[in-house]
Amino acid sequence: MPINFDTVPNRRIPGDVKWTSYPKDVLPMWVADMDFPAPKPILDALRKAVSQGVLGYQMPSKELYGTVAARMDRLYKWKIKPEMVTAVTGIVSGFNIAARAFCTPRKGILVQTPVYNEFLAVKNNVGIPQIDIPLLKSVEGNILRYEIDWDLFEKRAKKASIFLLCNPHNPLGIIFSRKELTRLAEICIRNDVLIVSDEIHSELLLDDTKFTPMAKLSSEIAKHTITLISPSKTFNVPGLFCGFAIIPDPDLREKYVKTVARLRIHVASLGLVAARAAFSGQCDGWLKDLRGYLTENRNFLLSYVTEYMPEVRTTIPQATYLGWLDFTSTAIQGSAFEFFREKAKVALSEGRIFGQEGEGHVRINFGTTRKILEQGLDRMRTALNKI
């Protein structure tokens, strides 16, 4: 029986970030978690751990790291050893730890804007300059495309010590090709820039898209790359804060692990329990159905925008449950995010938080039921038509 993603539990419970940060009449389509319950094997594993009654300290076990390594082999034929894996309290911690451990004074951190807003906070957290390499935007009909500005990347890489790569890309939903990844990596290696590859969305593939981890491309690239993965987006357990850094190079790994130890980063026991179940393979049937549902939601969003809001431009995300809408050629004055929050009672993510290129854009979260998605879009369309 396919999983039913058409009904979801009530999330208006105290403390729920997505559903209680705005007044009750506002439909939340912002922060990146989904409205679906996590797959049963994860919930069963958590229930079992809780019913045992003792919730003491737990260490990430060798067996868990073996499960992560086995998943990389199964998904990508990427052969890593369990000892290359380190647990972290999520991916935001993971890349901040990397920046703390490896940034060089006076050298910067490369980011491809517009990009996940937490990437843009790293500079303040570690006190290094941020070097933007805006992705080049083009428009065909109402479809937005973004490409790498190679000349700029080449030029700016000289001034950097870390490249924070978002692949698949949030908020644009791009999966960079093997060719692009190889070229990016070659530039980084030539300029002695460490690659920190945030691959948190790598299993949320739409259609039958394929994904290749940056570090899988060659052993030379792997030596210069820290890969960050997590079950949190894929299996909708982000509140359990458990992710993994995969670091094949022993020297980089030693320094990273020492920084983790120095900062006293400890993953909560239930996060480890959930991660073991999530990466075991038991949830892959659920994930297949989820991808199908999200692909249909993405298609619904695209058709809706094309048919009912033709002046709005949209990306065609290849992964994630995040859409990116451009309102710069509509009659909206000022922030589209504020316009929709006030006039449509829909909370989206403000495009500006992803970098200045996000001005006039919003990110929409379609990781919800088709009914809620349609309701949100109907509200937006009505508000737009009233201008």
Ligand SMILES: Cc1ncc(COP(=O)(O)O)c(C=O)c1O
């Ligand atoms: C690209 C990216 N990295 C990291 C995160 C958050 O990771 P975590 O909650 O594990 O810190 C998100 C959440 O939206 C994301 O989109």
